[in-house]
Amino acid sequence: MADNDVLGTAKDKMQKAEAALERELGTIRAGRANASLLNNVTVDYYGAPTPLNQIAAITIPEARVLLVKPYDKSALNDIEHGIYAANVGLTPANDGEEIRLVVPALTEERRQEIAKQVKATAEQGKVAVRNVRRDAMDTLKRGHKDGDYTDDEWHKLEDQVQKETDTAIKAVEQIASDKEKEILEG
Template sequence: MEEIDLVIDMSKDTMERALKHTQIELSKIRAGRASTTMLDGIMVEYYGVPTPLNQVSSVSTPDARTISIKPFERKLINDVERAIINSNLGLSPANDGEVIRLNIPPLTEERRRDLVKRVKSEIEVARVNIRKVRQEANEELKKIQKDGGSEDEVKKAEERVQKLTDSYIQKAEQLMAEKEKDIMSV
């Protein structure tokens, strides 16, 4: 049935978005190496308007422990520095008047464990969201059955939704394993 296929396709799209969101959140958790994504979400006051850091400066990683930020306008250097300090990343910017450098210290064992806990909580959020999509899809399928849909078709569709849910939860688990390995490797 067309309605059933539509419910399953929508469920798949929503689960995919939940997984993508989780990947974005996990990329913000640093694993000891410098990454420009660590600075995503930092806003700089640019002519009175909060603007993303990467739109007012060039951000790069010259080596594994350093992030280099070169504002497009020299007068922004103090605003960029202030935004980094206020971002609660725990990084202290050092500027030479033209370029801001962030040295990424190596992670302690305790900090690594804390980061792994954060990763696990993000993955749990992803699992909950995926299961919520399954629940909504099953409710939609029940409505279709109530409106005269075939009981066998609905049962098959529920099984397809469950397989979809299992595969996306498996993908989330795989993301967790990769990020945990990344964090715990020295």
């Protein structure tokens, strides 16, 4: 395997780990409305499970209110059932035209619990990055053993993988820090 392939693959996988962390943290309620809270909601729409964002417009008219306006009003009850089934922790209020979801304010104690959850999720992200690093290092080691790289090339490549890992770990920490700040400030 060419050295650029190993580095490129490692970098790509590390970026995917960062993106996965951002998606995961996006589903955590922070006491304010965020359309990503409804990312996991699927609706039984004409017999097919359909993501909510494909059959309704989701807007944020106020800081703590999500407004779900279906493109097809006949799907309103199905959307309401889908929100209940997804267990997002919000109670839908159906007025016959649209569904309002009010995000309750968080208590200080709940904010601390969620901050701990963010840290744990970030740690999983770091572990994913470290696993990518380990796999890349193993690939480089095999390549060196097979004679694909000289000692100097091998050490240079290992340094580059470590630099990518350090960059990815910093990015994960920044993502988690931003989310934690958002939660604690409310």
